[in-house]
Amino acid sequence: xxxxxxxxxxxxxxxxxxxxxxxxxxxxxxxxxxxxxxxxxxxxxxxxxxxxxxxxxxxxxxxxxxxxxxxxxxxxxxxxxxxxxxxxxxxxxxxxxxxxxxxxxxxxxxxxxxxxxxxxxxxxxxxxxxxxxxxxxxxxxxxxxxxxxxxxxxxxxxxxxxxxxxxxxxxxxxxxxxxxxxxxxxxxxxxxxxxxxxx
Numbered sequence: 001x002x003x004x005x006x007x008x009x010x011x012x013x014x015x016x017x018x019x020x021x022x023x024x025x026x027x028x029x030x031x032x033x034x035x036x037x038x039x040x041x042x043x044x045x046x047x048x049x050x051x052x053x054x055x056x057x058x059x060x061x062x063x064x065x066x067x068x069x070x071x072x073x074x075x076x077x078x079x080x081x082x083x084x085x086x087x088x089x090x091x092x093x094x095x096x097x098x099x100x101x102x103x104x105x106x107x108x109x110x111x112x113x114x115x116x117x118x119x120x121x122x123x124x125x126x127x128x129x130x131x132x133x134x135x136x137x138x139x140x141x142x143x144x145x146x147x148x149x150x151x152x153x154x155x156x157x158x159x160x161x162x163x164x165x166x167x168x169x170x171x172x173x174x175x176x177x178x179x180x181x182x183x184x185x186x187x188x189x190x191x192x193x194x195x196x197x198x199x
């Protein structure tokens with residue numbers, strides 16, 4: 001058995017929304033031209049011999065994932081644990097209109113803080129870790145289409161680093177390929193990482 005398996009982490013293509021708007025669970029459309037990003041991803045996924053395609057249920061991820069599945073033959077699995085953070089009452093508002101006091105509180109303690117009617121960083125971390133554990137235990141070459149929040153955590157986990165909730169996000173339309181050790185494999189290190197932008 002191979003000592004490691006590939007996992008391709010993908011952030012959805014750019015969305016049709018003005019800069020500076022807070023959106024998480026809000027369903028927003030992809031910008032025209034996203035099909036080109038998906039075509040590039042299909043080549044990467046086939047090169048990595050990905051067999052399973054996991055996607056957030058959000059339209060901006062699922063639309064890309066469905067096209068990828070058709071082109072590559074990967075098995076598509078929609079997983080709610082890959083959804084973006086729920087920003088509650090902040091959804092659809094400009095970041096500049098959100099209380100500076102609340103934003104500062106979030107920056108001080110991103111794990112415990114939750115936007116009004118929204119989700120805490122701890123809740124996001126727990127569901128992301130649970131998803132990653134399932135992927136590692138399966139040991140099957142996989143492609144994951146998700147959002148900035150879950151992907152910043154998954155990128156750290158895949159690299160063997162400590163996840164940080166406020167780390168920089170992967171750019172929209174970008175992909176990162178990791179070689180992940182099999183649970184029973186002899187290779188306990190992370191052997192390769194490649195980062196590439198497809199936009």
